[in-house]
Amino acid sequence: MTDFQRARRPEQVRQRREAILDTAGEMLAERPLAEISLRELSDRVGLAKSNVLRYFDSREAVFLELLDRRWTAWLDELEPVLTKQVPSDPEAVATAVALSLSGHAQLCELISSMAGVLERNITVEYARVFKGNSSRNADRLAAMVRGHFPGIGEHGAGHFAGSVFVIVAGLWPYARPTEAVAQVMAEMGSPTSPELFVIGLREGLCNQLVGLIARSGGR
Structure with missing residues (x-):
């Protein structure tokens, strides 16, 4: 725990925000988002809750900011792979995206909670900021x-980029089963x-690409 004085200068505000985001990331590495309270x-x-709310609109805004940062970091990692190392084949592209995303657990966790949880308690002003950043990503x-x-x-x-989020949001909860479900899956010989x-x-994204290519006339 860090004993903070109230931030008055822009640099101090930036430091407080960074401390809050760093802590949120540490906690998300330890437990699911649903188990982290403000x-x-x-x-x-x-900091007191009221002081955290001086720097972010809400708990949800903290994690949306973290989502944006994790999303940008993932794209920074993916871009050289996808543009220079992967052939122009739907399965190869889908595989590269899937494997890359699987290494970003926090991003997947945040994506799975974005529409149903995180976007439910933010101001219009912050929604504009977040959606603008999301659109650029x-x-x-x-x-x-x-x-x-x-x-x-x-x-x-653009449709494909959006489908990445939709498919991740649907699949990710199943990647974190309870101990009982994991045991039964092992007994059944499931992966x-x-x-x-x-x-x-990979299959979902490959099917998206194959369908989009077919609809465009195979070009």
């Missing part, structure tokens, strides 16, 4: 994919949950 986050960072992923398949066009590439996540994401 009070626990405040206690861990060494989605456009960046779409541009990478369109570089491989120009025929799908801007709309098709491990992380393996199922990669397989499901």
Whole structure:
């Protein structure tokens, strides 16, 4: 716990925000998002809840900011792989995206909670900020994919970028089963949950690309 004086200068405000985000990331590495309360986050960072709310609109805004940072970091990692190392084949592109995302557990956790939880308790002002950042990140992923398949066009590439979030949001909860469910899956000889996540994401994204290419006339 850190004993903070009230931030008055812009640099101090920035430092407080960074401390809160760093702490949120540490806690998310330890437990699911649903188990992290604003009070626990405040206690861990060494601030009262009211002081945390001086820097962020809500608990949800903290984690949306973290989501944006994790999303940007993932794109920074994916871009050189997707643009320079992967052939222009739907399965190869889908596999590269799926494998890369599987290594970013916090991003997947946050994506799975974004629409149903995190976007439910933010102000209009912060929603504008977050959605603006989201749009830029989605456009960046779409541009990478369109570089491989120009025929799908801007709309098709944008649809694919959006489908990444939708499929991750649906699959990720199953990648973190309870101990009882994990035991039964092992007894049934099923692949491990992380393996199922990669397989499901790859297949879903590959099918998206194949469909978009077919609709564009195979170009």
